[in-house]
Amino acid sequence: MTFFLQQLVSGLAAGGAYASLALALVLIYSAMGLVNFAQGEFAMFATFIAWTLMVNLGVPYPLAFVLALGFAMLGAAAIERLIVRPFERGPQLGVVIVTLALLSITNGMAGFIWGYVPRAFPTPFPQNPVVIAGVYISIQDLGVIGVSLLVLGLIYILFNRTKLGLAMRTAALYPDSARLLGVSVGGMLAVGWGLASGVGAVSGILLAPSLFLEPNMMQQVIIYAFAAAVLGGIESPIGAVVGGLLLGVLLAMVGAYVQPLADLRLAVALLLIVVVLVVRPSGLLGQVHVRRV
Amino acid sequence: MAVARARTLPSNGMLGFLAVLAIVAIAAPFLLPSYQTLNLSYALIFAIAILGLNILTGYSGQITLGHGAFLAIGAYASAIAQQKMGINYLLTIPIAGVVCGLLGFAFGFPALRLEGIYLALATFALAVAAPTVLKKPAAITGGVAGIILPPVTSPTEFLTDDQFFYIVCLGIAALCFLLAWNILRGRTGRAFRAIRDGDLAAVAFGVNLASYKTLAFAISAFLAGIAGALYGIATGFVSADAYPFQLSILLLVGAVIGGLGTLEGAVIGGFFSQFLPQLSQQALSSINKQVANAAPSVTQGILLLVVMVVARQGVAGLIRSNVHRLRYPVQSGDDTPAAPEASAQTGPL
Numbered sequence: 001m002t003f004f005l006q007q008l009v010s011g012l013a014a015g016g017a018y019a020s021l022a023l024a025l026v027l028i029y030s031a032m033g034l035v036n037f038a039q040g041e042f043a044m045f046a047t048f049i050a051w052t053l054m055v056n057l058g059v060p061y062p063l064a065f066v067l068a069l070g071f072a073m074l075g076a077a078a079i080e081r082l083i084v085r086p087f088e089r090g091p092q093l094g095v096v097i098v099t100l101a102l103l104s105i106t107n108g109m110a111g112f113i114w115g116y117v118p119r120a121f122p123t124p125f126p127q128n129p130v131v132i133a134g135v136y137i138s139i140q141d142l143g144v145i146g147v148s149l150l151v152l153g154l155i156y157i158l159f160n161r162t163k164l165g166l167a168m169r170t171a172a173l174y175p176d177s178a179r180l181l182g183v184s185v186g187g188m189l190a191v192g193w194g195l196a197s198g199v200g201a202v203s204g205i206l207l208a209p210s211l212f213l214e215p216n217m218m219q220q221v222i223i224y225a226f227a228a229a230v231l232g233g234i235e236s237p238i239g240a241v242v243g244g245l246l247l248g249v250l251l252a253m254v255g256a257y258v259q260p261l262a263d264l265r266l267a268v269a270l271l272l273i274v275v276v277l278v279v280r281p282s283g284l285l286g287q288v289h290v291r292r293v
Numbered sequence: 294m295a296v297a298r299a300r301t302l303p304s305n306g307m308l309g310f311l312a313v314l315a316i317v318a319i320a321a322p323f324l325l326p327s328y329q330t331l332n333l334s335y336a337l338i339f340a341i342a343i344l345g346l347n348i349l350t351g352y353s354g355q356i357t358l359g360h361g362a363f364l365a366i367g368a369y370a371s372a373i374a375q376q377k378m379g380i381n382y383l384l385t386i387p388i389a390g391v392v393c394g395l396l397g398f399a400f401g402f403p404a405l406r407l408e409g410i411y412l413a414l415a416t417f418a419l420a421v422a423a424p425t426v427l428k429k430p431a432a433i434t435g436g437v438a439g440i441i442l443p444p445v446t447s448p449t450e451f452l453t454d455d456q457f458f459y460i461v462c463l464g465i466a467a468l469c470f471l472l473a474w475n476i477l478r479g480r481t482g483r484a485f486r487a488i489r490d491g492d493l494a495a496v497a498f499g500v501n502l503a504s505y506k507t508l509a510f511a512i513s514a515f516l517a518g519i520a521g522a523l524y525g526i527a528t529g530f531v532s533a534d535a536y537p538f539q540l541s542i543l544l545l546v547g548a549v550i551g552g553l554g555t556l557e558g559a560v561i562g563g564f565f566s567q568f569l570p571q572l573s574q575q576a577l578s579s580i581n582k583q584v585a586n587a588a589p590s591v592t593q594g595i596l597l598l599v600v601m602v603v604a605r606q607g608v609a610g611l612i613r614s615n616v617h618r619l620r621y622p623v624q625s626g627d628d629t630p631a632a633p634e635a636s637a638q639t640g641p642l
Contacts, residue, residue: 035410037358037417083598092409093356094642097549098601100358100542104594111587215587219538223421226414264429266422273418278406 005135007256008249013141015248016148020203021218021225022232022240023152024196030235031172031192032088034095038102040222042197043204044215045106046072047121048114050205051213054122061124065205069198076197077190084193085186110215121208144206151202152241155195159237168192220266224251227269230276233286242285247272318463322456330455331527332567337462338523340563341469343548344556345516350545351553351641352477353509354489356409359416360544362423363514365536367393367521369427372440372531377433382445382526386465389522390515397514401507420538427533439532442525462523469516474556476512485509486554489641539590543570546593550600552609553641561608569593605642 021043028036036042050068053059059067079102087094125143129136159165170178171188178185203225204218211217228247232239247269255262282288303311322330346360370392371385380388400419407415428436447457476482484505487495496502525531543566551562570589578585604611 033410035414037413087601091642092413093350093354093553094601094605096356096358096410096413097545097597097642100545101594101597101601104542104546104590104597106594108587108590108592108594112584112591115583116586219421223418226418230414264425266418267426270415270418270422274403274415277411277415278403281406281411 002135003256006137007252009137009141009145011249011252012245013138013144013248014207014252015228015245016145017203017206017244018221018224018228018248019241019244020148020151020206021200021221022228022244023155023237024200024203025225025229026232026234026237026240027155027192027196027199029229030237031168031189034088034092035099035226036102036193036196037096037099037222038106039196039200040204040218040225041103041106041110041215042072042076043200043221044213044218045075045110046197046201047204047208047213047217048110050201051119051121051208052114061122068205069201072201073194073198077194080190080193081186085189088189107215114215116214116216118212118214121205121213123209140209147202147206151199155199155237158195164191223266223269227272229283230273231283233283235287236283236285239283239285243283315467319460322459327453327455330453330459332571334455334459334462334527335524336564336567337459337466338520338527338563339544339547339566340560341466341516341523342520342544343551343562343566344469344473344559345513345520346544346548347553347555347559347562348473348477348485348516349509349513351548351555351558352482352489353485353506354641355404355506355509356413357416357513358413358538358541358545359419359423360513360517361536361538361541362419363393363397363517364521364524364540364544365423365427365533366396367518368525368531368536369434369440369521370518371522372442372525373433375442376440382442383461386519386522386526390519393518393521394511394515397517398507398511400514401510404510405503405506416541417538420541423538424533424536427536434533435531437532437534439530439535442529442531444529445526458527462527465519465523469519470556470559473512473516477556481505481508543593546597549642550596550607552607555607555609555613557612558607558609569596601642 021039024039024043025035028034028039046068049071050064053064053067054061083102084095084098087098123140123143125140127138127140129138130142131137157165159169167178167183168188168191170181171183171185172192175185178188203221207221208217211221224247225244228243229240230243231247232241232243251265251268254265254268261268276283321333325333342360342364345363346357349355349357349360367389370389371382374380374385374388375382404412404415427434431437434440445454445458445461447454449457452460477485484495484500487498487500488502488505492502521536528535544562546569547562547566548559549562550565551560552558569592573588573592574585577588600607606613
C-alpha cells in the first residue's frame with residue numbers, strides 16, 4: 001500500500017507536468033485546429049533560458065521562472081505573427097511542415113548555444129521527503145503537483161472570469177462575430193500562442209530537475225502530452241488536465257507493476273493515442289462532432 | 294481515349310533527357326572517388342524512401358511523420374533474414390519490402406479513421422516510439438547492440454565493392470521509380486489524387502476510399518522497406534538508434550524540398566536528405582564542434598521554411614515552371630497555356 005501511494009504521488013507529479021504541456025497543445029488546437037509539433041521544443045528552450053538566468057547570472061529561482069515564462073510567451077507570440085500566420089488558412093500539411101521546421105530550428109538553436117551535454121537543473125524544493133502516515137512522499141513531487149495545479153487554475157480563471165479570456169474564446173469559436181464586436185482575432189491568436197508557450201514552459205521547468213536539461217529533453221514528453229491531450233479530448237482544456245494526470249499515474253503504475261513494459265512507456269503512449277483516436281476520437285471529455293455525408 | 298493515353302507517356306524530349314540521366318548515373322561511380330560513390334548510394338536509398346513517402350503524403354494526401362519507423366523495420370527484416378535464416382542479402386531486399394508492405398497495409402486500417410492532423414500525430418508518436426519497441430525483443434533484434442552484417446563484396450573484379458553496391462542501388466531505384474510511375478499515371482494514381490484533393494468528391498465518383506488509402510499505405514511502406522534493407526546493408530550494421538524520429542523528419546524535409554507530389558521531386562529530395570546534413574555540418578565545423586553538430590537541424594528547418602514561403606512546389610516545381618516558361622515564352626495578347634502548377638487548382642500544398 002505504501003509503495004502504491006508513493007507511485008501514485010510520483011505519477012501525479014509527472015502527470016501534472018504532462019498536463020501543462022498537453023494544455024499548451026489543446027489551447028492552440030481549440031483556437032486554430034492545428035497541432036504545434038514544436039511545443040515541446042519551445043518549452044525546452046524556455047527552460048534553458050531559466051537555467052542561464054539562474055546559473056550564469058545568479059537570478060533567484062522565482063524571478064528566473066517568471067522571466068523565462070515571459071520570454072516563452074513573447075517569443076511564441078512573435079513566431080505566430082511572423083512565421084505561422086500565412087499558413088493558418090492553407091492546407092493542414094503546410095502547417096504541419098511549418099511547425100516541424102520550427103521544431104528543427106528550435107532544437108538546433110539550443111544545440112548551437114548550449115550544446116548537447118545534459119545539465120543538472122536547480123529545484124526550489126527540499127530534497128528530503130516528508131512522512132505522511134508512514135508514506136515517504138517527496139516534497140519535490142508535491143511541489144510539482146502544486147505548481148501545475150496553480151498554473152492550470154490560473155488559466156481556468158483567465159478563460160472563464162476575465163474579459164481577455166472571453167475575447168479569446170469568441171475569437172476561436174466565432175471569428176466573424178468577434179470581428180464585428182471589435183475583437184482583434186489575429187491578435188487573440190498571437191496571445192493564444194503566447195499563453196500556450198508559457199504553460200508549456202512551466203512543464204519544461206518542472207520536469208528539468210528529474211530529466212536533466214538538454215536539447216532533446218522534451219522529445220518523449222511531447223508524446224506523453226499528445227497522449228494526454230488525446231485521452232482527455234484534444235479540444236477540452238479540462239480534458240488535457242485530467243488526461244495528463246491519468247497518464248502520469250498510468251505510466252507510473254506500468255513502470256512499477258508491469259516490469260516487461262517498464263521501458264516501453266512510449267509504446268504504451270502510442271497505443272493509447274491510436275486506440276483513443278480510433279475508438280473515441282473526442283476523448284474522455286471532448287465534444288463529439290457529427291459529420292454529415 | 295487515345296489522347297488521354299498518349300499524354301501519360303513521356304515525350305521524346307523527356308525520353309532523351311532520361312537517357313542522358315541514365316548515362317550520367319551509370320558513369321558517376323567510375324569518375325568519382327570511392328567515398329562519394331557510397332554517398333551517392335545513400336542518396337539513391339533516400340530517394341526510394343522519399344518516393345514511398347511521396348506516394349502516401351504527396352499523392353494520396355495522408356500526412357505521415359513516421360516513415361523512418363518503416364525503414365527501421367525493413368532494415369531489421371533484411372538483417373534477421375540474413376543472419377538467422379542465412380538468406381542471400383540481395384534476396385532479403387524484396388522480402389523486407391513485402392514484410393513492410395504487409396505491415397503498412399495493416400497500419401492503414403486504423404489510419405483510415407484518422408484524418409489529417411490526427412494521422413500526423415499518430416505517425417509522429419510511431420516514429421518516436423519505434424526505436425524503443427524494436428530494441429525490446431533482444432533475442433531477435435540484438436537489443437541495444439543491434440545486428441552486424443557482413444560487408445558487401447563485389448562478385449567481379451571490374452567493379453569495386455562500393456561501385457557494385459551503387460549499381461545495385463541504381464538498378465533497384467530505377468525499378469522502384471518505374472513501378473511508381475506506372476501505378477501513378479493510371480487509374481490508381483488518379484484515385485490517389487482525387488482522395489487528396491477532396492475525399493467526398495472522390496467517393497461520389499466511385500473511388501473506394503478504404504481500399505485506395507490502405508493501398509497507398511502498403512505501397513509506401515513497401516518502398517520504405519526496400520530502402521530500409523538497402524540502408525542497413527550499406528551501413529553494415531542495424532541498430533534501432535540509427536532510425537531516430539529525426540530520420541522521419543529528414544525524409545519529409547527531402548520530400549518537401551524536392552517537391553511533394555512529383556516523381557522527380559523524390560530523386561532531388563534524396564540528394565538533399567543525404568548531402569544537406571553533411572554539407573551544413575562541414576560548412577560550420579571550422580567554428581566549433583558544438584555548432585557543427587547543431588547545424589543540420591537548423592539548416593533543414595530554415596530551408597523548409599524558405600521552401601514553404603517561396604516555392605511550395607519545391608525544386609521540382611521550380612524546374613517545371615521554368616521549363617514551361619522556356620517552352621512558351623510570354624507574348625502580349627497570347628493565350629499561352631497556363632503553367633502546370635497554375636492550372637492544377639489543388640495539390641498537396
